[in-house]
Amino acid sequence: MPSLSKFLADNRGLSEKEADWLQHLIGDWNLLSDLLRADLVLWIQEEEGALAVAHCRPATGSTVYYEDPVGSLSDDGVEGTEVTRLLAGGEPHHRPTAIEREGRTATGLLIPVRKNGRTLAVLAAEHPDDDSRTSHSETQKRRLGGRLLRMLETGAFPIEGAPIPPRRGAPRVGDGVVELDEAGVVRWISPNAISAFHRFGIEGDMEGITLAELSTEVLQSRSPVDESLPLVLMGRAAWRSDMQARGGTLSLRAVPLTDRDGRTGAVILVRDVTELRRRERELITKDATIREVHHRVKNNLQTVAALLRMQSRRMKTDEAREALAEAMRRVSTIALVHESLLQGSQEAVHFDEVIDRCLRLAVDAASATVHRAGTPRLADAQVEVRTRKTGRVGSIRAEEATPLALVVTELATNAVEHGLSETGGTLTIHSERTGSHLLISIEDDGRGMGAAKPTGLGTNIALTLVQGQLGGTLTWDSLDDGGTRAMVEVYLDPLTI
Template sequence: MAIFTDPIRDYADFRPGDAEWLHLLVGDWQLIADLAFADLALWFPTPDGSYVALAHVRPSTTHTVFHRDFVGERIRADLKPLVDAARESQTIERSSEADWTTEMAMRVEAVPMVRNGRTLAIVTSHMDLSSSRMPSRLELTYRQCAYDLLKMGTLGLWPDFASPTGSRRGAPRVGDGLIRLDADGVVEYASPNGVSAFRRLGDVESLEGRSLAEVTTALLKDRRMVDETLPLVVTGRMPWRTEIESRGVSLSLRAIPLRNERERFGALVLCRDVSELRRREMELVSKDATIREIHHRVKNNLQTVAALLRMQSRRMVSDEAKQGLEQAMRRVATIALVHETLSQGLAQNVDFDELIGRQFRLSAEVASPTQAVRTERTGEFGELPSEFATPLALVINELVTNAVEHGLAGRHGTVLLTAERSRRGEEELLTVSVEDDGVGLPDEPRREGLGLQIVRTLVTSELGGRIEWTARNGGGTCVRIDLVLNNNTAR
């Protein structure tokens, strides 16, 4: 997938960290768009003196002023002088008068994003001025916060590489709750949603004028479980995330320090009630643990069945009955191995290479107690959906056993297992081959035994594939299986 800086890589004079810094900006500038109640566009200078739009973000706190996507297009002639001025002065430039369109009046600001003394790109902010009402205290505070962050961008202080970049579930947003702190960590302003979030934790007083660190400390019941980053987040000293929990309520906090050239003069703290998210995650963890335990118990039960079959085979007088029970024991053990693999992970898919790596050699050794059989593997199965794993493992087990017992027919030899993944249009294909260098196919068709009947049934009915026996080049037999994997479940 192409990223937004790809179109400019041929001529962009990026130094170490510059491209990553712009990606960090675009990854976090939804925050500014929401605070500024404005659309933001990122412009990059081109060699011919113009600018190209690299990215655009719309606010979630108000309506957008641009309904058409203009990313990848050149800058408008009327906007270029303002962007040129910001790039040259490395300060925020504001249009002298409202920029009227056919539908609304806009106030446009151009903000140079400066890093190590160089203007890497310019952000333009486009805010609708057509509404004539007086802005509320919340709007004025939000816009001031947006201005402070953009001003930090002109100084190279925002975005900060120390900020969390992962897509952690429950990351707070502006609309979830915003608290502005002064340099000492005292609350200057708390949005209604921010106040409500702390009230759910148990705080019933107003937040403004109080130390957020002291408020948070008073709400914590079990301080042994406190995240060590919490003091630095609630005082606004570091741009980190943390969580606090009290009275069954989980609150996610993110701090963004506000700095100028000399000092830190305040901070923003975003907060979000993630109680329901964490409850669902705990339910999923519990379900995953239950599923793993079920696979583990099924594996144990199958191993018990295999042990009973082994004990029963020892009591048999007939060689044919012994052989039949031993074959049944191997099949049960193969299914148990698949469940053992499923019990060790949480994914829907199975690393089939790891599973079959153990099973392949074991199948050959069990089938050839008195002959030297060498096993070789080429290619990769990759991850397969769990519903493929059991029948395919059984099929390979039967084919390897058949190759040793009938293909090599008591002689020394080699059994080769090959896997190949490929694509045919939208379909993902898996081709599996089991080859031996033994006596080859019989001249006349023989009656299929139980093992080959199981193989044919599993391949055609369970796996929906096709199987074919052919003579191997150089002598021996090759069994080829063609399967179509579901793109939604196999990777």
């Protein structure tokens, strides 16, 4: 099934701004659906007829559609004819009509979606018939939903440019609804909203009193107050804000109600987000603690590497100096992973950046007979080694990043020391990832390994890490045009952040 964006992009009768307006409507029409307790279907005009391009089910009531109507064309019946008439610019009747959906009776209402006086689409609001008595709360919500439908008809809803920040805990109709008049006085409040405000510390009857006045009495004087809170409490701006008092937190969203004469009131959605905000604060504290741990580990590892470097300078034999240099390089590689964790999520490492740094580390520390392309030549006998990276690994779990970084560094170092130290050439790392499957090849265009099997401490370390910690395979083969390729194949664990 094509997406709404695809439907709108293929429609020649809508400009880019008009398509964006319909996208804005779809992003906020759950408010309408929940207030009306009705399914919403958006119809646009196509060459073949009226086409349903979006559908929303209410969270506060039952649906009339078991099958998604998106992608279907309107029929030739009375309802389809009315949709076509409205799409052509006709005026709505504003009368609910009896309809049938999948063998059940329902009530439908058709409203044109207009912007700048032009009809862009038609919104069908449909709810199942219910023999039970409608409660006072449900009647009030449907009345408020009807006011928003009239705003939709005149192009006043959704509210253009409403800066609603994308913060978790957005209140919905089922959490609590308050209706304000143009002066900010409470005209009606739902039972769930009353419970939320009572837990917040506001007691007694709230109707007939200014919501801002009620809230000011319980606000914490020492806590910072969002500058947008007064606008939200008065219903003057389409905004979201949090209000804190007595250890609790309420999330508020204001939707001003307007007609042709101006603002006539507002709908305030309210949700108790005390527990959610507490958990967010704990996560922020935990994140800061973990970052500090990674920072200290990185510093400690760099200190160890510096100590090894100092000790290697005191060694009198080349063998001892090389052994300490290898240990220093491995410690530095682990430090790279912790530094990457500092810059991103504490659960994931962007491994492509680690590969870049491993390449530089491997070439710079591999042998005194080589120098990296773009760096000064220290001796006439040095050969030049170029590095190249292709493909992407993406983000991987921190537990897998450390052994994989060590493996890449060891294999890259071996390629330089044994394949390129005499002739120079190009060291290439190619990554290929499909889902959890990861394949990394380290290639050099040097003299090749021939029939000899790779041995040594670095090779043993790489094999142990790949087979033991990563549960993968490590193989070597000779390239046809000279050189050696090492292949690492592993299956990564799912990344959850």
